[in-house]
Amino acid sequence: MNRFFTCCIFLLTCSYSSAQKKNASFQYHIRKAISPVKIDGIGGERAWKEAQVATDFYMVLPMDTSSAGVRTDVSMTYDEDNVYLLAVCYNPADTRLMVESLRRDFSFSKNDNFLVFIDPFEDQTTGFAFGANAYGAQWDGTMYEGSKVDLNWDNKWVSAVKNDADKWVLEAAIPFKTIRYKKDARQWGINFSRNDLKTTEKSSWTPVPRQFPTAALAYTGTLVWDEPPPAPRSNISVIPYVLGGLSKNYVTGNKVVWDKNMGGDVKVSLGPSLNLDLTYRPDFSQVEVDKQVTNLSRFELFFPERRQFFLENGDLFANFGYADIRPFFSRRIGLGVPINFGARLSGKLDKNTRIGVMDMQTAKVEETGLPLQNFAVVSLQRKVFKRSNIGVLYIDKAAINYHPNSTVDTSADKPGYSTYNRNLGIEYNLASSDNVWTGKAMVLKSFQPGTGKDDWIQAAHLQHSSRHWLLLGQFQHVGRDYTAEVGYVPRRGYFKLNPSVTYYFFPKGGNVLTHGPQFNSNLYFNNTFGKTDYSNILSYLFTFRSKSTLNIVAQNDYVQLLNPFDPTNLGKDSLAAGSKHNWNTVGFDYVSAPQHLFTYTANMRYGGYYANGHLFTAGGDVGYRFQPYVNITMSASYNQLRLPQPWGKQNFLLVGPRIDITFTNTLFFTTYVQYNEQQENLNVNARFQWRYKPASDLFLVYTDNYYPGPFAVKTRAFVLKFNYWWNL
Numbered sequence: 001m002n003r004f005f006t007c008c009i010f011l012l013t014c015s016y017s018s019a020q021k022k023n024a025s026f027q028y029h030i031r032k033a034i035s036p037v038k039i040d041g042i043g044g045e046r047a048w049k050e051a052q053v054a055t056d057f058y059m060v061l062p063m064d065t066s067s068a069g070v071r072t073d074v075s076m077t078y079d080e081d082n083v084y085l086l087a088v089c090y091n092p093a094d095t096r097l098m099v100e101s102l103r104r105d106f107s108f109s110k111n112d113n114f115l116v117f118i119d120p121f122e123d124q125t126t127g128f129a130f131g132a133n134a135y136g137a138q139w140d141g142t143m144y145e146g147s148k149v150d151l152n153w154d155n156k157w158v159s160a161v162k163n164d165a166d167k168w169v170l171e172a173a174i175p176f177k178t179i180r181y182k183k184d185a186r187q188w189g190i191n192f193s194r195n196d197l198k199t200t201e202k203s204s205w206t207p208v209p210r211q212f213p214t215a216a217l218a219y220t221g222t223l224v225w226d227e228p229p230p231a232p233r234s235n236i237s238v239i240p241y242v243l244g245g246l247s248k249n250y251v252t253g254n255k256v257v258w259d260k261n262m263g264g265d266v267k268v269s270l271g272p273s274l275n276l277d278l279t280y281r282p283d284f285s286q287v288e289v290d291k292q293v294t295n296l297s298r299f300e301l302f303f304p305e306r307r308q309f310f311l312e313n314g315d316l317f318a319n320f321g322y323a324d325i326r327p328f329f330s331r332r333i334g335l336g337v338p339i340n341f342g343a344r345l346s347g348k349l350d351k352n353t354r355i356g357v358m359d360m361q362t363a364k365v366e367e368t369g370l371p372l373q374n375f376a377v378v379s380l381q382r383k384v385f386k387r388s389n390i391g392v393l394y395i396d397k398a399a400i401n402y403h404p405n406s407t408v409d410t411s412a413d414k415p416g417y418s419t420y421n422r423n424l425g426i427e428y429n430l431a432s433s434d435n436v437w438t439g440k441a442m443v444l445k446s447f448q449p450g451t452g453k454d455d456w457i458q459a460a461h462l463q464h465s466s467r468h469w470l471l472l473g474q475f476q477h478v479g480r481d482y483t484a485e486v487g488y489v490p491r492r493g494y495f496k497l498n499p500s501v502t503y504y505f506f507p508k509g510g511n512v513l514t515h516g517p518q519f520n521s522n523l524y525f526n527n528t529f530g531k532t533d534y535s536n537i538l539s540y541l542f543t544f545r546s547k548s549t550l551n552i553v554a555q556n557d558y559v560q561l562l563n564p565f566d567p568t569n570l571g572k573d574s575l576a577a578g579s580k581h582n583w584n585t586v587g588f589d590y591v592s593a594p595q596h597l598f599t600y601t602a603n604m605r606y607g608g609y610y611a612n613g614h615l616f617t618a619g620g621d622v623g624y625r626f627q628p629y630v631n632i633t634m635s636a637s638y639n640q641l642r643l644p645q646p647w648g649k650q651n652f653l654l655v656g657p658r659i660d661i662t663f664t665n666t667l668f669f670t671t672y673v674q675y676n677e678q679q680e681n682l683n684v685n686a687r688f689q690w691r692y693k694p695a696s697d698l699f700l701v702y703t704d705n706y707y708p709g710p711f712a713v714k715t716r717a718f719v720l721k722f723n724y725w726w727n728l
Contacts, residue, residue: 021124021189022434023206026221028054028190033077033084041136041162041171043075043086051075051086054192054205061202062513062545063506064210068203072114072194076223080230082173087114089134089194090167097134097168098197098595099628102662104138104691105151109547110594112197114170115139117215119189120181121273121351124217124387125431127189128179134168135628136161137665144315146387146431147216152311156694156725177235180273180347184228189220197595200547211465218387218435232272236728239695240264243283245719250712259719265309274347274355279309282339285719286699289685292676294639294652295569296615298561299490305330313346316356316379320393320427320442321487325459325476327423327444328395329488333375338363352383361400371402371417375486387431395423397486421485422447430462438463446483454479454493454527467504470518474498480527493562494532495525515542532560546593555585555607566647567610569678573646575610583608587617599623613643619654631660653677666691675708682706695725 033047053075057068071090078084089112091097100110108115115131127143138159141149159172181188192205193214204214206221245259263281270276284307295301305311305318310330317328333339342360349355356379364372376396381389398420427442444457461474480493502518517540524533535557542550559581564574575581585607592600602620609615619637634657641650654676661669668689675682688700699721705714 021122021218021220023191023219023221026206027224028052028074028076028205028221029224029226030076030078030083031226033079037077037079037082037084037171037173039084039158039160039171039173041160041169043088043169043171047077047084048075048086051077057192057194057203057205058207059201059203060208060210060214062200062210064207068194069201070194070196070199070203072192072203074116074192074205078229082175083229085116085130085170085172085174087116087170087192087194088167089114089170089196091165092196092199093166095198097163099133099135099137100625101631101660102135102137102628102665103660103668104154104665105141106133106137106139108139108195110197110599111137111195112168113139113195115193115195115214117143117189117191117193117217117220118179118223119143119217119220120179120185121348122185122187122189122222123351123383124189124220124433125383125389126348126354127217129215130157130159130172130174131193132159132161132170132172134161134163135665137628137662142313143215143217145319145429146218146435147213148315149215150311150314152308152314154308154695156727158694176230177233177269180269180275181229181232182351183231183272186225186228188223188225189217190223191217191220197547200545200593200595209467211467211470212435216435218431218433232269235267235269237267238264238726238728239267239723240726241283241721241723243285243719243721245285245717247715247717249715251714264723270345271347274345274349275313277309277344277346279339279342281341282307282309283721284308286687286689286697286701286721288670288687289672289674289683289703291635291656292654292674292679292683294637294654294676294678296567296639297569298563298565300488302488302490303331307334309342309344313344313356316346316354316381317358317377317393320379320391320425321444322440322459322461322476324488324490325444325457325478326488327393327425327484328377328486329484332486332488333360334362337365337370354381355379368415369417372400374398374400377486384428386433387435389429391427391429393423393425393427395421395484395486397421418448418485420448421483423484423487425457436465438465444482446481448483448485451483452481455481455483457482457489461498467506469504470500470502472498472500474500493527495527495529497521497523497525511544511546513543513545515540517541526562531558532562534558544593547595548593549589549591551589553585553587553589553605555587555605556583557585557608558582559610565610567613567643568641568647568650570650581610581612585615597625597627609641609643611644611647613641613647615642616640629662631662633658633660651677677708680708681714682708693725696723698722 035046053073055073057072059066059068073088075086098112111133113133117129119127125146129141129149131139141151142153155178157174162169195202208214208219243261248256266278268276287306290303340361345357358377360375362373378394381391383389404416423446425444430439439462441460446455456479459476464471476496478492500520504514504516520537522535537555539553561579563577566574587605589603600622605617617639621635623633625631637654639652656674659671671686673684684704686702690698701719703717
């Protein structure tokens with residue numbers, strides 16, 4: 001295995017290209033505005049009449065071999081405070097606009113929209129994205145890893161959309177202080193993207209191969225300034241909040257608890273591309289509840305982070321590793337315990353170096369004996385070659401003034417806690433200049449008192465993406481003593497191999513756009529290379545010209561249990577450690593065309609299960625939108641287990657209706673109901689949001705939890721929260 005890992009590192013190091021950026025010849029020359037610009041979606045000012053027009057877009061989907069069928073014209077200009085954008089999106093005759101809602105940061109694939117991707121440092125790795133759908137809902141985020149967009153970034157900018165019979169027009173003003181860029185730079189990377197659901201066409205200003213998103217910074221053109229943009233200025237924002245609410249636990253019979261709190265954040269620009277974020281007593285009561293799932297897994301489930309403070313520039317911390325090897329997982333911080341304060345420094349030190357430093361402190365909990373805890377994280381990334389980088393991550397979780405051997409800090413009815421847990425890792429991320437080759441190689445080590453020496457992780461993968469082939473090879477080794485108390489590593493003490501092969505056919509006509517097979521295998525071994533698990537999946541994917549998809553799946557699983565396991569996760573008897581189980585499964589997944597008002601997904605699996613049992617799973621979503629104001633979705637899943645005694649027959653139903661009402665693009669109401677039969681819980685969450693000024697909000701949140709039978713309240717809470725974004 002050491003030879004295999006060394007070979008992976010060699011391939012990752014050598015598989016790069018130093019070629020010039022693919023679309024460097026596509027240039028947009030931006031000139032200073034000769035007149036004031038009013039953001040009204042009309043674009044009648046003299047400044048627009050004198051600006052260069054970017055047109056003649058290229059089709060990306062359904063095929064990337066021709067010019068776009070729908071016309072899009074884009075102009076840009078600027079003054080001392082803002083960079084302005086005007087996008088004129090022409091409509092095909094006898095069609096109507098398709099949008100999901102007026103909610104900010106909408107789903108790209110479910111809306112007619114226009115987006116701009118900006119790479120101010122021309123590093124083809126990081127940048128900013130802005131845009132709107134055809135009814136004016138804004139979409140913005142920071143870019144990382146060359147093509148990914150973090151939509152949790154939220155900042156001040158203004159836009160307006162006007163609809164005409166033959167076109168819709170987006171006009172936007174993006175303040176220079178909202179984005180980060182290098183002083184005196186005369187060239188930025190840039191690309192424009194349009195999604196038109198009416199014709200199922202995605203297009204961009206520069207040609208982008210269909211296997212890549214239009215957000216791929218490797219395929220941006222060049223924004224050429226007539227003079228350097230205004231020098232970056234200092235920028236300080238204060239975002240205080242006040243909160244009031246009440247809650248009651250009906251299970252314990254406690255009295256109503258009146259909650260009042262205040263705190264806030266401070267954002268300080270320390271340079272053209274470096275930010276300092278400070279937070280005091282942060283509150284996340286307005287964050288949307290997690291989408292529940294029926295848990296039939298042997299391992300801990302993963303739920304994504306939703307708290308704003310941890311999400312901005314989160315890739316510097318959270319993207320180290322893999323989905324099942326995350327040395328840092330921010331949901332470990334403040335889990336059921338208040339956060340006292342925190343600070344985060346993130347951004348670019350120069351064109352090639354990014355830094356992320358975070359320090360958070362959580363409160364002491366007397367009831368459980370949990371001490372004050374401090375979480376420190378340091379991340380560094382250094383660009384190498386054309387688009388690759390080397391990253392280093394250090395994590396330090398430490399208990400403050402905690403002495404586990406003293407009678408003061410421990411007792412029979414209180415659990416013990418570790419004094420510290422540390423992780424140190426390094427990884428190399430490959431991204432070739434044309435994005436065809438990507439990969440990673442990483443090493444991690446944990447440090448904590450009282451554990452063995454097998455506390456290392458080594459992992460690597462290499463992926464090749466071309467028009468017809470998607471090839472992946474991955475290797476992982478996680479030591480049995482490796483510990484990441486601030487991470488998500490659900491399984492330890494194993495070797496894993498993951499080969500995957502996909503091939504795409506492109507018919508010349510008909511309703512099928514592409515189709516092809518995929519084989520994916522996950523092979524697990526113990527530390528002596530004895531086989532413990534495998535999952536072999538053979539599937540065939542059809543993608544239709546309407547954008548609907550059908551995936552047919554056949555799967556073979558083998559498990560040798562390393563620990564006792566209850567296959568129902570209901571706390572009943574467990575299968576014995578060492579017992580062996582093997583079964584086959586068949587099924588399908590279907591996603592309907594997104595451009596229709598009525599949309600749906602459906603999935604089904606049927607096959608064997610543990611202890612020679614059977615498992616039938618069916619689920620999906622049904623949605624209807626009264627665009628652009630109301631979006632109704634019903635999600636459901638059903639699991640039917642047939643097992644020998646003592647488990648017997650078990651049926652688990654999970655139902656989750658959701659209603660989204662967007663009165664305007666600043667006034668929203670969401671109601672989410674989830675009934676989970678496995679957990680015997682009915683959850684109701686209703687949230688009202690009024691964005692009364694850019695980045696400033698008023699929230700009303702109501703939450704209930706019930707026993708479904710007999711119907712009775714478990715907990716109930718109501719929160720009113722007000723925050724204001726104040727620029728100094």
